[in-house]
Amino acid sequence: MRFLLSTRLLAATVAIGALAACGSSGGTTPASADASSRTAGDVLNGKGSPVAGGILNLSMSADPLCLDPHAISSDVEQIFGRILTDNLVYLDTDGNPGPWLAEKWEISADGKVYTFHLRQGVTFSDGAVFDAAAVVANFEHMLDPDTRSPLAGPYIAPYESSRIVDPYTLEVTLKQPYTPFLDVLAQGWLGLLSPKAIKESTPAQLCEKPVGSGPFVLTGYTKTQGATFAKRAGYDWGPPQLGYSGAAHLDGINVSWVGQDAVRFNSLVSNQYQATGYVPAQNAAAVKTDPNLVYSNVNRIGLPYTIEFNTSRAPFDDLAIRQAFVSAVDREALVKTVGFGERQLATSFVDRVTKYYDPEVKLRGHDLKQANELLDKAGWTGRDAEGYRTKDGKTLLVQWPVAQTATISPIFDLVQAQVKAVGIKVNVELLPSAQLTTRRYNGDYDLSAGVWHTNTPDVLYIKYATFSIPNEKRLGQNTSRISDAQLDGWLEEARRTGDKAKLAELYGKSQQRLAELVPGFPVYDNSVLWAFSAKLHDVVVDTSHGTPYFAYSWLEK
């Protein structure tokens, strides 16, 4: 209920006035929105009384070729997870874990034992009952190497064992305290599947026909073409925070994979699809001004789009060179060019909507004079024939391998041109994704770039803890390969404590330390752009992912 109240309050403010207006039954007022005006938990286009029936045609970007949420890392699951499955936990609008299929829980004083009290009367669409044993089957499926889980399993890596106290009480023991446990349980990739389906299917079969307890049931899946979902009759166990009840209003959702940006945009405008999970940034302006569409641009919890240095080898093992590189880069110009006005300049090593984001963090600004001074002081004083800096006869050259795709971001060339002004030579190498992945894990690069979306500030541990540096024994996401004892200490302590004041302090200090260490530089906050027809109402912005949540949406006749 608190959620509904806050929505009404928001709707009363001038800033969101346009949003409420576009929800009028006529649906003709333009739904204007500046960069990231939506926030998690908002109900978009929410006026009127729901009408039952209708099929929502939804276009997505790429088929992950597998729909078992535990077996893939595709961002498709952020949307599909909410269509097909339910989770133990749902985040509230402040990013705190709240009840869903787990009604409440207790955490032991040492932070290692979680006792979940589960909701009764929930069933999966194949008839299997949701109970403590079902949850155990899911944890084991996520962790089974045969599932090849790229996200769900690793997110619950500290899981040790479970004890079924009674059918609806589950005691989970972790190997070590892990505060983000509850957060990650709310992610689409950790949606719960039928224990019966898990037991009776091979991994490939589960990929083709995952069975959940969610508001819709998967009725068809044709690889590379689309998937169809039908309303689950009798569904009545959505996240309580949303304040809705009962089954879905839509009869079903038909999903098509539409890979080309231009095609996805035009098929949305022509109403072939009533919603798309991926608005191309270059088309956002047109979508925004279209009176028949509602546009949403939501910042996401996690790492902003960040360009990272490989700090484990020359030249970026030298802090001064990293500082000089950042000073040479005009981040605002980058954001303007690649974001089409839809992205916000990043201000810290976490996106600003991340819990414990520290607005006081000071990132280095654009300062060519300082960049030149730093490079001079570091001994890169010579110049080669092309004007690049040299030291002991060697050119200041950095390798930047990037994925060769149909549409290559202009950001690589822009950065290359910007740092050329201070005499740094960037070599952008276009590689097939298989080669890029291999070089990433082998540490063979000087620059890398990307986002990491998760729903917890623990993203800092995933990206910057020494433990997360890939080596022969372990894969990991610390692509900057930064290793700092102080930072490790704070990030590890944050995994052990549940105390909010302490967490704020630890994550704040970590962000400030990262600004000093310069493992890279955040460019823009990671936001997700999507849109839907003004005839579609009550679309909720998911609190974990910022993506559309269609469980209670309805189509105007």
Place this chain on the structure above:
Amino acid sequence: MRQLKRIATRFAAGLGVLWGAATLSFVALHVTAGDAALATVAGDGANPTQAVLDRVRADYGLDQPLWQQYLGYLGRLLQGDLGESYQQRVPVASAIGEQLGETVQLALSAALVAVVLAVGTAVLTARRRPWIRSAASGTELVLTSFPTFVLGLVLLIVFSFQAGWFPVSGNDGVSALVLPTFTLALPIAATLSQVLRTELEEVLEQPFILTARSRGMRDAAVRLRHALRHALIQIVTMSGFVIGGLLGGAVITETLFVRRGVGQLMLTATTTKDIPLVLGVVLFAAAVYVVVNLVVDIVYGLIDPRVVTA
């Protein structure tokens, strides 16, 4: 007898081509940079554990020496086993099988349209007034040199985005097949029509045409009944080119129009280093070539016995 021997030799050569295609692709896929196990489970946005990576390596024998992997692959291939797709975890044969129908549909309709267009244009424009000929061959030149991707996009913009006559994408029904068919067919039709017109013009110079005309036969009948018959043999010769154009063009066309099919499958398999699937598609394409060429050889021998005796 001679005919049979010729076919047997061709058949053996076809098997050799298949083996060569499999071996070359196998080597190319394995020696090029990039760890297939990493690409399978640890791509962008994935954070798997080492245990998962080790399991994938062991499951697919990627931890064995290359010669052992190669012999194992050939051995399974001889038993008709194409292996399992790394990404989709289903047998390669069924991964291709479930996409094949749509590609065949597209390829056949494009081939039909291409041949009809080419024959029509060539018959209508051969030995006509210079401006008609140059207009036709100019258009053909533009179409053959246009990248398929651009051609498809132009058709999309004009007939779908603007006119709204055809759906933008998908596999639903005949109307969704129209634009992809023309995207695929036009460049092929243009080349065929050029070849066919040259051939027609040569035939139209022959004495027997003059004889036919002197018998009072009308121009249309001369072109259709006499000249075209002779020129059509060129289409048979060109069938290898047509198949190549269809297979290559399908990758781009299917991607652009978001149609399911072997082309799309090939593209994803290549970028993610799904070795068994890429090999499967390569073998499939090679087999199509071999079979088509074999059939052409046989048909050719029947149409024109000189080929056999020569």
